Amino acid sequence: MPDRLPPLTALRAFDSAARHMSFAKAAEELHVTPAALSFQIKSLEQHLGAPLFLRLNRAVALTEAGKTLAPGASDGFQALTAAWRATKRLQDHTALTVTAGPAMTAKWLAPRLYDFARAHPDIELRLAASLRMVDLERDAVDVAIRFGYGADDGLYSVPVRKEWMTPVMTPELAQKYPTPESLKQAPLIFDDSIAFLSPPCDWPTWFRAVGIDHSPSRGAHFSNADHAVDAAATGAGVALGRRPMIIKDLLEGRLVAPFKVAIETRARFRFVCLPGAETRPQIAAFRDWFLAEIEKTAHISDQFEIIPVEDIPQA
Structure with a gap:
């Protein structure tokens, strides 16, 4: 069965949180509430069937699954942003x-x-x-x-x-x-x-x-x-x-x-x-x-x- 990608909004929330190592900063960057960002990441973890973050007292850390996903998510969004920017320039x-x-x-x-x-x-x-x-x-x-x-x-x-x-x-x-x-x-x-x-x-x-x-x-x-x-x-x-x-x-x-x-x-x-x-x-x-x-x-x-x-x- 071919792999089905999770929702783009959930991946975007994960990418931002993984870069900042902070749900609060990621929520600020994406202009959503921390609760909404946390919901998106939980839905991504449910889609994967494994946790992506370790929730600590005042911080978060990536799990092994999170460390595996983070570089690809970052590269993917950078490539998508560049492609969108280039496409807009054509117009x-x-x-x-x-x-x-x-x-x-x-x-x-x-x-x-x-x-x-x-x-x-x-x-x-x-x-x-x-x-x-x-x-x-x-x-x-x-x-x-x-x-x-x-x-x-x-x-x-x-x-x-x-x-x-x-x-x-x-x-x-x-x-x-x-x-x-x-x-x-x-x-x-x-x-x-x-x-x-x-x-x-x-x-x-x-x-x-x-x-x-x-x-x-x-x-x-x-x-x-x-x-x-x-x-x-x-x-x-x-x-x-x-x-x-x-x-x-x-x-x-x-x-x-x-x-x-x-x-x-x-x-x-x-x-x-x-x-x-x-x-x-x-x-x-x-x-x-x-x-x-x-x-x-x-x-x-x-x-x-x-x-x-x-x-x-x-x-």
Whole structure:
């Protein structure tokens, strides 16, 4: 005889009580009375034919049966909640939640959001700046802008232009350090957020690209790329700036890139969403806008000799 599942409300009551180890807290979470919650759990125990909780004086504990059921009940309700949330999102053609790293959000996305909002007034865009690798099936996120070497298996993924970096500084510092050789005496700024890249895209690599044997490590170190670029814009030093983080400052004159040699990594930003979701109107609109905005500044790359790091001799 096939197993017949107990009522969903009883399982929900058990899941909440097992997570809180408290009937009172579970009742509060589910907005029912403690008596009603206790009734649901008793009905579940009757359905099973065995107790799920040990009722102690001022607490409860799971029985062996309860410990067996709890993980599956928790996973089941999480999966059901995620599926329901994703299904509801399919019916919403106005809200769009996008996640990107803090640096990409601050230096590239945020300054351009007015243009997107003006072009798409019917879309309510929400940005979540985070380095956490979200689960697009479980988390309430529609689009992720990711950076790295990832294959994005099982997802719709559009890679954008290759990432390159070059020294940037204020116009005043550019007069003080007019040659690559002079940078050996300059205060250098380090972006530690790209330390994971392999081969490295760092100061020693850039110096080797211009034929200088110099491996600096001392200077101001920042864990976020936008902080490194902002420090350079104040005149604090010379940063090895990444293309999307420096474009706006270059165009507006806060920073200059006097040495027309850039080093390029295979790592890229990618536009990522669930397969099939790319056809939803608000996601398609954001993708098309995102790719078009990148192309608007593509001509900046033509000013540089861009050398792949794989072609640069390693130390």
